[in-house]
Amino acid sequence: MSDELYQEHILDHFESPYHKGVLENPTCAHRDKNPICGDEVELALKVDEEGIVREAWFQGHGCAISQAAASMLVEEIEGKSIDELREFDAQQMLDLLKVQLTATRQKCGLLGFKVLKTMVYSLDGTPAVK
Amino acid sequence: MTKTVLQQPLDVEAVRRDFPILGKPLAEGRPLVYLDNGATAQKPKCVIDKVTECYENYNANVHRGVHTLGDRVTTELENARETVRNLLNAAAVEEVIFTPGTTASINLVANGWGRKFLSKGDEILVNLMEHHANLVPWQQVAAATGAKLTYLPLTPDGRLDMAKLDGVLNEKTKIVAVTGMSNVLGTINPVAELARRAHDAGAVILVDAAQSVPHHPTDVQEADIDFLAFSGHKIYGPTGVGVLYGKAALLDAMDPFLGGGNMIRYVYQDRFEPADLPAKFEAGTLPVAQAVALGTAIDYVTSLGFDAIAAHEHQLTVHAHERLSEIPGLTIFGPAPEHKGSIVSFAVDGLHSHDMGELLDRKGVEIRVGHHCTMPLHEWLQVSSTSRASFAFYNTLEEVDALADAVQYARKVFRLS
Ligand SMILES: Cc1ncc(COP(=O)(O)O)c(C=O)c1O
Numbered sequence: 001m002s003d004e005l006y007q008e009h010i011l012d013h014f015e016s017p018y019h020k021g022v023l024e025n026p027t028c029a030h031r032d033k034n035p036i037c038g039d040e041v042e043l044a045l046k047v048d049e050e051g052i053v054r055e056a057w058f059q060g061h062g063c064a065i066s067q068a069a070a071s072m073l074v075e076e077i078e079g080k081s082i083d084e085l086r087e088f089d090a091q092q093m094l095d096l097l098k099v100q101l102t103a104t105r106q107k108c109g110l111l112g113f114k115v116l117k118t119m120v121y122s123l124d125g126t127p128a129v130k
Numbered sequence: 131m132t133k134t135v136l137q138q139p140l141d142v143e144a145v146r147r148d149f150p151i152l153g154k155p156l157a158e159g160r161p162l163v164y165l166d167n168g169a170t171a172q173k174p175k176c177v178i179d180k181v182t183e184c185y186e187n188y189n190a191n192v193h194r195g196v197h198t199l200g201d202r203v204t205t206e207l208e209n210a211r212e213t214v215r216n217l218l219n220a221a222a223v224e225e226v227i228f229t230p231g232t233t234a235s236i237n238l239v240a241n242g243w244g245r246k247f248l249s250k251g252d253e254i255l256v257n258l259m260e261h262h263a264n265l266v267p268w269q270q271v272a273a274a275t276g277a278k279l280t281y282l283p284l285t286p287d288g289r290l291d292m293a294k295l296d297g298v299l300n301e302k303t304k305i306v307a308v309t310g311m312s313n314v315l316g317t318i319n320p321v322a323e324l325a326r327r328a329h330d331a332g333a334v335i336l337v338d339a340a341q342s343v344p345h346h347p348t349d350v351q352e353a354d355i356d357f358l359a360f361s362g363h364k365i366y367g368p369t370g371v372g373v374l375y376g377k378a379a380l381l382d383a384m385d386p387f388l389g390g391g392n393m394i395r396y397v398y399q400d401r402f403e404p405a406d407l408p409a410k411f412e413a414g415t416l417p418v419a420q421a422v423a424l425g426t427a428i429d430y431v432t433s434l435g436f437d438a439i440a441a442h443e444h445q446l447t448v449h450a451h452e453r454l455s456e457i458p459g460l461t462i463f464g465p466a467p468e469h470k471g472s473i474v475s476f477a478v479d480g481l482h483s484h485d486m487g488e489l490l491d492r493k494g495v496e497i498r499v500g501h502h503c504t505m506p507l508h509e510w511l512q513v514s515s516t517s518r519a520s521f522a523f524y525n526t527l528e529e530v531d532a533l534a535d536a537v538q539y540a541r542k543v544f545r546l547s
Contacts, residue, residue, distance in 0.1 A: 006543050037484045038514035063484035
């Protein structure tokens with residue numbers, strides 16, 4: 001059987017993640033964890049007056065899937081508007097990962113996405129300006 | 131009378147043939163290497179057949195019907211109770227209560243005994259290696275009664291630090307709740323010594339024997355245990371059934387936990403009188419077929435002999451320590467093999483346990499990953515999760531090698547050199 005789950009691009013993001021670290025003075029930040037396996041992801045965004053994500057960073061620990069997904073997510077959302085992020089759906093997140101996930105592993109793959117969704121919905125309709 | 135027990139070494143190949151699932155390959159013909167026995171053990175054919183026999187031949191409710199089937203199933207159930215009594219060497223068969231499992235048994239004591247006998251200022255002595263099933267019920271009862279939890283520290287290698295017992299066990303301690311064997315570290319705890327020390331301090335002791343009962347002989351009289359809980363499914367029996375052992379005097383003094391049918395002597399409009407033991411704690415319909423087949427599982431295990439089982443499982447544990455220690459970046463949690471049962475929990479730098487579990491599964495090696503219902507222990511270990519291999523008497527040295535090879539394979543997939 002092939003290890004299609006652990007493809008190069010997943011391992012690359014896991015080993016050398018995009019924007020993993022602390023973002024100073026974020027416009028908004030949110031964290032969640034997957035209680036079953038202890039995966040944890042925190043997202044932090046800097047959003048400008050037009051409601052465009054200028055910078056997106058994550059911190060966290062956990063399995064390769066949850067961490068690689070968070071890395072892909074922050075890379076994907078930079079430059080997008082908050083409105084676009086409201087539209088961004090789970091399928092798009094899974095498409096970014098480009099691998100087939102079982103129901104259990106979807107919880108890992110979608111952890112960062114869930115954090116993002118909670119965060120943008122708490123931004124209350126108007127573009128978030130600090 | 132002295133009992134002469136002739137202990138044959140285990141014929142592992144013959145034993146494996148008793149377990150239908152072990153002969154069934156996984157997808158793509160990968161052989162199953164089942165190393166998740168601490169979560170639940172596989173069932174021998176005789177246990178599976180007993181459940182079927184019960185449903186096909188004498189299914190009825192127990193202690194209720196006055197008909198032939200009811201008589202027959204009641205006899206079978208009471209035989210199983212006697213088998214459990216004998217396994218634990220309990221003084222009396224009424225001291226054996228059937229429950230849904232270890233969790234239910236501990237909750238029964240926490241509620242039936244704890245809520246009646248604990249009050250503000252009392253202490254419940256636990257420790258960091260306890261399963262959530264032996265922590266959360268005590269936290270709940272502490273919140274309800276004003277009692278508080280105290281912790282016996284662990285040694286750096288994950289044993290109870292008995293030298294520190296005097297500092298935490300005193301006249302305020304009312305109960306010591308301790309696992310017979312840790313489900314993560316594998317540590318085997320000195321329960322007889324703890325019982326003696328608890329009794330000297332005027333406390334009682336509850337042993338969570340979920341992991342110890344399937345692998346080592348248990349003697350509640352010799353060790354002077356007050357309460358002991360275990361699950362059927364971890365001793366090669368069905369799910370849904372377990373046991374609470376309690377000394378009769380303690381069980382008599384307790385309040386019933388669940389109210390309902392079977393647990394009463396008499397019900398008036400405004401009150402009830404509880405039944406005698408064991409019915410007092412067996413409200414509602416029992417998992418009858420499961421309890422009957424638990425008796426069969428225990429007969430099976432005792433026929434192999436605990437000395438032979440322990441010797442074989444120890445060999446597996448030692449071999450696992452040897453093979454896994456060769457792997458770069460791998461840490462084993464818990465004491466050396468001489469202080470533990472057949473559980474080996476580990477972590478590999480740069481490889482999360484979730485990924486480990488997934489990649490081992492590709493090789494047919496089934497282990498458990500995560501925190502294994504021991505979050506405070508994992509915090510103490512300073513890891514968010516671990517991978518756990520837990521061996522049974524039907525596992526082989528070759529399967530331990532398969533585990534080590536699969537861990538190496540996982541490291542390779544993760545490009546760790
Ligand atoms: C030490 C220990 N205690 C309690 C339990 C809970 O057993 P059950 O889920 O059968 O009630 C387990 C099983 O995971 C265990 O390993």
